[in-house]
Amino acid sequence: xxxNQFKKSELYSFITGKASIAIARxxxxxxxxxxxxxxxxxxxxxxxxxxxxxxxxxxxxxxxxRDKPSITRLLDNLERLKLVKRVASKDDxxxxxxxLTPEAGELQEKSMELANQTLNxxxxxxxxxxxxxxxxxxxxxxxxxx
Amino acid sequence: xxxNQFKKSELYSFITGKASIAIARxxxxxxxxxxxxxxxxxxxxxxxxxxxxxxxxxxxxxxxxRDKPSITRLLDNLERLKLVKRVASKDDxxxxxxxLTPEAGELQEKSMELANQTLNxxxxxxxxxxxxxxxxxxxxxxxxxx
DNA sequence: TTTATGTAGTTGCATAAACAACTATATGCC
DNA sequence: GGCATATAGTTGTTTATGCAACTACATAAA
Numbered sequence: 001x002x003x004n005q006f007k008k009s010e011l012y013s014f015i016t017g018k019a020s021i022a023i024a025r026x027x028x029x030x031x032x033x034x035x036x037x038x039x040x041x042x043x044x045x046x047x048x049x050x051x052x053x054x055x056x057x058x059x060x061x062x063x064x065x066r067d068k069p070s071i072t073r074l075l076d077n078l079e080r081l082k083l084v085k086r087v088a089s090k091d092d093x094x095x096x097x098x099x100l101t102p103e104a105g106e107l108q109e110k111s112m113e114l115a116n117q118t119l120n121x122x123x124x125x126x127x128x129x130x131x132x133x134x135x136x137x138x139x140x141x142x143x144x145x146x
Numbered sequence: 147x148x149x150n151q152f153k154k155s156e157l158y159s160f161i162t163g164k165a166s167i168a169i170a171r172x173x174x175x176x177x178x179x180x181x182x183x184x185x186x187x188x189x190x191x192x193x194x195x196x197x198x199x200x201x202x203x204x205x206x207x208x209x210x211x212r213d214k215p216s217i218t219r220l221l222d223n224l225e226r227l228k229l230v231k232r233v234a235s236k237d238d239x240x241x242x243x244x245x246l247t248p249e250a251g252e253l254q255e256k257s258m259e260l261a262n263q264t265l266n267x268x269x270x271x272x273x274x275x276x277x278x279x280x281x282x283x284x285x286x287x288x289x290x291x292x
Numbered sequence: 293t294t295t296a297t298g299t300a301g302t303t304g305c306a307t308a309a310a311c312a313a314c315t316a317t318a319t320g321c322c
Numbered sequence: 323g324g325c326a327t328a329t330a331g332t333t334g335t336t337t338a339t340g341c342a343a344c345t346a347c348a349t350a351a352a
Contacts, residue, residue: 011261015173016190017166018211019284022291027161028310039310041338044162058300065164070339072302077337094300094347115157122287134283137276138165141268145168174340185340187308204330216309218332223307240317240330 019122027118036111038081043111045074046083049100050108056095065146083107165268173264182257184227189257191220192229195246196254202241211292229253 028040048063049055060071075098078084083104089095123131174186194209195201206217221244224230229250235241269277
């Protein structure tokens, strides 16, 4: 029997990622309550651009673990919200460089604070040591499957 | 500073649930390769009904951590695929009891095997002890936020 | 220079999720 | 019984995902 064979009763929660879904919903709710009017998917793109402005769409695909059509459409929506701008690269005309607008900058501090707060809500009663191991496991799972 | 304050660099992966997404995609891919022609969301409903046939839609909502419209539409699709049937309850006419069809039964063994296989792929190189702790953390997160 | 091949991004289509508003039925209280 | 309230399920609308097919541009080899 393989090392990590799951008992049936334990399988469902792991596969469906209930914890991640719960975190996502809570973050969205916290955004809404605080008047941050973006989706968490849009936020995940902004988050990458706050780390490094001017990424290409393909770089955003890799960074956010989304496919190209998903990024195309998230950027369509973010452009309509005037939070990012597509700028055609001069070096390589296939590439769009994505830049944050000043309006996006106004969202950074508040949304990052809400994200941290949400994680603290999520991790009430969990020790730092447990969190470290959980992160290692999830990272390993991601590496195994990506 | 709160006990589990996240460093920024660690925040993203946890919030976006990259590991869960990776598992979901791999399971869907494994289904497809094996000729199991359902979505993982549909599978998650069948999974609950294999544990207990004849649940109400509300019970399926609770069991799968989805809202009512999501279950309504998943069941619409599952009915079109002839995998489940809605049966109005005689006791309470608001309630639909959901029953598996024989066609659904044919999917059970194969799909459960693929789910277990997928988890084993995901957890390569992770010890049982680490998995136990990760499960505890994720369960706690779920309990904190649900 | 032409041709083949690869890469970046978009579009079409089907499925699913989140939220609000809605219908129908049940329950509890006067 | 009649009314208020709660519960079960559906529908509409917007956003996002997954996959395949497509266009445009770049690169490298003949």
